[in-house]
Amino acid sequence: MMRRLLVWWWLALLLAAGFAWLGRWQLARMHEKQTMLAQAQQALDHSHPQPLLLASDSKRASNYDWSSGQGRIANVTVWLDNQQHAGRAGVRMYCVLLPDIGSQAVLLDAGWWPLNGTRTLPVFGCPAHAEQAVRGLLAAPPAEGLQYGQALASLGEHRWLAARMDVPALARALHLPTGIAPRVLRLDPAHAHGDAGVMLAPGERDLDILPNTLTPERHLGYAVQWFGLAITVLVVALVLTFKRKKTS
Structure with a gap:
């Protein structure tokens, strides 16, 4: 016993x-x-934007910086699936910026869009070959979470649907020899449509650091x-x- x-x-x-x-x-x-x-709050309180070139600094891959710069938008639109916003499911649109300074492309988080019951993606996309002045928060891309299945699926006409943001896989799919910077630029919500040359479609932009976690x-x-x-x-x-x- x-x-x-x-x-x-x-x-x-x-x-x-x-x-x-x-x-x-x-x-x-x-x-x-x-x-x-x-x-992130400390970066947002920073009054002077840092160069967009910092997006390529691997030593700051997990840091936050308020940044600005300009460049040319590549002819590609990436929709990141399964993104939450205010309790609703949808997708985030990412554009690829080829900066005027620096060799690596930078992903732009252009905002969130809801999906209807048929899960039909928006018909618009990134303004190809447009010269853009951008500003926002440099941050790590969304966490990949559970990695199973294919990360990217081509939708044709330079459009991609991403199940998770696998940056190296995206760089290979887009044939970018110098790769994509390890940090994305979360566009300033106050950077309105048409402001300072920005012609991106005005989705619901935010600087929420923990949107899906x-x-x-x-x-x-x-x-x-x-x-x-x-x-x-x-x-x-x-x-x-x-x-x-x-x-x-």
Whole structure:
């Protein structure tokens, strides 16, 4: 009987430790995303735009910079699928900018569009060969998440549908020998249609850093739940132990 009780306690401790580990992981994710939001806000508060050339700096691939520049829009439109905005499902339109300064192309996040029940993509696209003056927030591309299936599908007429933003795969598909910069430019929502030469279709632009993932508050909530489960397991084990001692 004592041996069986010890086995149950070992199982309870292992289960409680597992729940506690998950709680600590959620707390780590919370702190990580709080840092991301703070860095992004610091970049937004920066009064002087940085050169667009910084998009190609691999050492700053996970950083945020307020940036501006200009270049020519390539004849290609990329729609990123499964993008959330204000609780609605849709797609984000990405254009490829060939900057006047620098060798690598830069992806422009041109905004979000909802999809109807038939999932029909918008008919418009990026203004090919147009000279553009752009400004916005340099940030890492959307996380790829679970990587299964084909990342890109050609829709013909220089249009692509991306299941996830695989930047190297996109550069290969578009035959860009110098590749695409590791950071994208999230266009300034205040940069209106036609402003400073911008002729991109006016989608719903935003600078939301966590559009398709959990907020720090949600991570904290999950951490509390995991820690609560760990405590519950230990309490139940103690109660059952005392009950057995009383009946024996």
